[in-house]
Amino acid sequence: MSQGSGNTPPKRPLTLRDVSEASGVSEMTVSRVLRNRGDVSEATRAKVLEAARELGYVPNKIAGALASSRVNLVAVIIPSMSNMVFPEVMTGINDVLEGTELQAVVGITNYKPEREETVLYQMLSWRPSGVIIAGLEHTEAAKAMMGAAGIPIVEIMDTDGEAIDSAVGISHRRAGRKMAQAIIDAGYKRIGFLGTKMPLDHRARKRFEGFTEVLAKSGLEISDSEFYSGGSALKKGREMTEAILKRNVEEPLDFLYYSNDMIGAGGLMYCLDNGIDVPGDIGLAGFNGIEFLDGLPRKLATMDACRLEIGRAAAEIIAKRVESDGSAGGEIITLEPSLEIGDTLKRKKKPV
Amino acid sequence: MSQGSGNTPPKRPLTLRDVSEASGVSEMTVSRVLRNRGDVSEATRAKVLEAARELGYVPNKIAGALASSRVNLVAVIIPSMSNMVFPEVMTGINDVLEGTELQAVVGITNYKPEREETVLYQMLSWRPSGVIIAGLEHTEAAKAMMGAAGIPIVEIMDTDGEAIDSAVGISHRRAGRKMAQAIIDAGYKRIGFLGTKMPLDHRARKRFEGFTEVLAKSGLEISDSEFYSGGSALKKGREMTEAILKRNVEEPLDFLYYSNDMIGAGGLMYCLDNGIDVPGDIGLAGFNGIEFLDGLPRKLATMDACRLEIGRAAAEIIAKRVESDGSAGGEIITLEPSLEIGDTLKRKKKPV
DNA sequence: CTACAGCATGTTAGCGTTAACGGCTTTTAT
DNA sequence: ATAAAAGCCGTTAACGCTAACATGCTGTAG
Structure with a gap:
């Protein structure tokens, strides 16, 4: 009886015309019903809707968009x-x-x-x-x-x-400045930076700029840094942290600033696993404020990116x-x- | 001279016609050039491309799609x-x-x-x-x-x-079965399940079904379970793990199967933080094989979902x-x- | 009973593009 | 040299829909 939706795929795709013929009104009226625009009597509305449903008609937005721009x-x-x-x-x-x-x-x-x-x-x-x-x-x-x-x-x-x-x-520059200030205020002096190898990540770059700018004002500068690309960020955070710490045993770093929370979390885990006192021996901070941090054994300092x-x-x-x-x-x-x-x-x- | 791209936004949006007039050929030829379809001489091609670039013309895919279906x-x-x-x-x-x-x-x-x-x-x-x-x-x-x-x-x-x-x-059912078999083979007996409160996550459901089916064949069943919804999965994993373990002190569970790696990771951290020997006292497994797991202090058992x-x-x-x-x-x-x-x-x- | 709303529909003309085909010109094959 | 093919470009007619206007119809005011 009905052509029921979901039967044999019609060779010729359905158009407004098919619905208009099935319901005995003009294409324009069908269009009006389907868009809820303009006056249509309740009776024809129902008729049209039924026909459309029956046929399994799906409007063509391509045509609609072209016509209505x-x-x-x-x-x-x-x-x-x-x-x-x-x-x-x-x-x-x-x-x-x-x-x-x-x-x-x-x-x-x-x-x-x-x-x-x-x-x-x-x-x-x-x-x-x-x-x-x-x-x-x-x-x-x-x-x-x-x-x-x-x-x-x-x-x-x-x-x-x-x-x-x-x-x-x-303002990522401001975010970098703010974090630098907080680190300085907390009394840290030998600061390492860990980030991504992404010259084109302008936001990370701006944070870094703001960060070093404020350090400079206090007569400080980044003591060492480490960059990564690709792979599991958590794991890379671990590895980079190990690398940077082992490289600075003579004059140990007392703070690590990570360009994102994921590598920061990796660093945190490395420290905890190796009995490094955080934040006693070394302070850590990331960036982004990802929800994920809530589940860590210790909550990483971060800055919410909104x-x-x-x-x-x-x-x-x-x-x-x-x-x-x-x-x-x-x-x-x-x-x-x-x-x-x-x-x-x-x-x-x-x-x- | 040129209308240079990026100047005042034109009131009337640009069409093929504008490009065709600017380059002195028909719209059809412009269309051919812009789509790299059909024969066009190198000379006109260059002329058209230049005109299009000059005007800052962007083709209208809406119209194109309608015409070409x-x-x-x-x-x-x-x-x-x-x-x-x-x-x-x-x-x-x-x-x-x-x-x-x-x-x-x-x-x-x-x-x-x-x-x-x-x-x-x-x-x-x-x-x-x-x-x-x-x-x-x-x-x-x-x-x-x-x-x-x-x-x-x-x-x-x-x-x-x-x-x-x-x-x-x-096959999630098969995945569940496979994991259950591995757990049984490893000798675990009192198994807890931790998952999401999602009746409509059919895949999680199927894994669960496969899992319990194999347990049943070995005369086992889920000893206890715990569900969550919303929030930081890592944190929830922790909390649920604590809850389920504390609830079963009399007859302690010896395995926890998590419906995803994130809560599994949370559980793992809980155990490590609380001096629970994994997998000695208790075994853990998740599902998905997320790259993230690589950075954890201990690698969580999981099943890659491809x-x-x-x-x-x-x-x-x-x-x-x-x-x-x-x-x-x-x-x-x-x-x-x-x-x-x-x-x-x-x-x-x-x-x- | 005319007039004029206002409602419910239909008619017409595009929207900007491309398929299909046609015509002219140049090559290539024979 | 001549036919056939290929190259180049234009013309026409959709594609499926909607804006805008046109039409007929009801009811209601005067």
């Missing part, structure tokens, strides 16, 4: 998905977008500027309603594309620099702009990263 | 993004798709069937070239939609059940089918999860 997509361009931080930003974005018509589409750049440019180009070719993109540093061409796109652009994570349009993030909040705020900017249709823009939101002292950045025991 | 999107529908496992599947998918014209679009269901149905509907309305969806359990409507979509569908993660079209995954490989294989199925244009399908790939004994599932010390 409205696309409910938001392009989200981030460097990576594998390090805890961006998934959480995504969660924030999705939280907000779920309450709207908008839908996020994600592109991954692997921290490569050329890749970012390509991804952006591809994304823009879908004519999204807005773009959320990580960082303030982009190729000239990418900046030009975004400037010319005529849609809201929100650059996230970082506010140390010039935004194209809107921006939401923290990831969820950044995602939310960025999505809200887009949503608002889409709703109010154009105008304004240029909104800059600088969140304040909070220092979490944890158990690994207590005042150092006074030298005897 | 080819959409280079692959819908990826997964339950969550926040638990390590799906990001890795995504990485596998992206790895493969990067070598093709295809591009993944992700939808998150939060393990809710109705949400999955909605997300699927929305995805299908973009007329993607294929669908990769987690699990074999879906609402009737969802199954109907996929059956009728006329595009390759790959259900991933699990192969214990009936697939709509293709499937790539492991996440990366599943992503890759699924994407390859889609890519192949898109290329070869239709036909075939129904491919089922069952990967074999490998048991990793680690340090926490050694033969139990013989009772005195």
Whole structure:
């Protein structure tokens, strides 16, 4: 009787016309019903809905978007998905977008500027309603594309620099300074730095700059450093910590600043496993404030990067702009990263 | 002179027509150049490319897709993004798709069937070239939609059940059985189970079923169990472990099977922090084989869920089918999860 | 009883691109 | 030299939908 949804896949894909024929009204009326727009009598509405359900009709947004020149997509361009931080930003974005018509589409750049440019180009070719993109540093061409796109652009994570349009993030330079100050105030003097081998991670670089800047003001500098790339961050944290400590036995380091919590956690474990007193012998701090740290035997000092909040705020900017249709823009939101002292950045025991 | 890319955003968005006028050829020729399809002389090609670059033209895939009825999107529908496992599947998918014209679009269901149905509907309305969806359990409507979509569908993660079209995954029932057998063989007898409060996580359920089934064959059963939801998995692992151990002091448990590595790691830390001999006093095992475990002081026994490989294989199925244009399908790939004994599932010390 | 809302529908004309085909010009094969 | 093929580019007609306007119909005010 019914063509029931789920039977033989129709050779010719279903269109509004099929539904209109099945329900005896015009395509326009079907379109109105399916979009809940315009006046339709309750009777025809029911008839149409029934026919659509019966046929298993799924609207074609491609055609709809072309006709209405409205696309409910938001392009989200981030460097990576594998390090805890961006998934959480995504969660924030999705939280907000779920309450709207908008839908996020994600592109991954692997921290490569050329890749970012390509991804952006591809994304823009879908004519999204807005773009959320990580960082303030982009190729000239990418900046030009975004400037010319005529849609809201929100650059996230970082506010140390010039935004194209809107921006939401923290000052990583300030985050680095703040951590340095806390370490100095706690009385640590011989400080090691452990980070990633990523010249293109501008945010890590800015934190490092802010960090060394404040050290310099107190007449200090980084005593030694260690970098890694790839592999299990936790394990690398262990290995790097062992390496840097063994390299400095003569004049031992008394603090290790890690560029992210995962390697910091690895370092913490190394210390605990080897009977090193934390924070008595050596203090430790990471960066990001990942939830994960809560389960560690000792809570690593860190600085919260406001990831969820950044995602939310960025999505809200887009949503608002889409709703109010154009105008304004240029909104800059600088969140304040909070220092979490944890158990690994207590005042150092006074030298005897 | 030039309208240079990145200047004032044009009121009227650029189209092929603008490029064609700027370069003095027909729209069709511009289209050909921009898609590298069909014969165009080197001279005009250069002319067109230059004009497009100059104007900052970005093709409109919406229109292109409608005209050619080819959409280079692959819908990826997964339950969550926040638990390590799906990001890795995504990485596998992206790895493969990067070598093709295809591009993944992700939808998150939060393990809710109705949400999955909605997300699927929305995805299908973009007329993607294929669908990769987690699990074999879906609402009737969802199954109907996929059956009728006329595009390759790959259900991933699990192969214990009936697939709509293709499937790539492991048998979670078998994984559970295998782990149970290993535990029994190692001589453990009083086994606790720790997992998530998720009736809708069918894969966890199947593992559990397989697990208890094998125990039963040896005349054993789960001695006690503990469930959690939300929060930091590592911390929850700790807490649950403490709870379950304290609840069973009279007849102490000698093995804990965790439904994922993260809570397993938390449990491991709890044991180590409290001087419990692992695996002497108690054995531990998790599930997933996350890279993270490498950094732990002791390597947790686990079973690799082949996440990366599943992503890759699924994407390859889609890519192949898109290329070869239709036909075939129904491919089922069952990967074999490998048991990793680690340090926490050694033969139990013989009772005195 | 006309007039004029306002509701419920239909009609028309694109949206920006590409498939398909056609025509002209140049090569290549014979 | 002539046919056939290949190269190059243009024209036309969709693709499936929606904005905007047009139409008929009901009811209600005057």
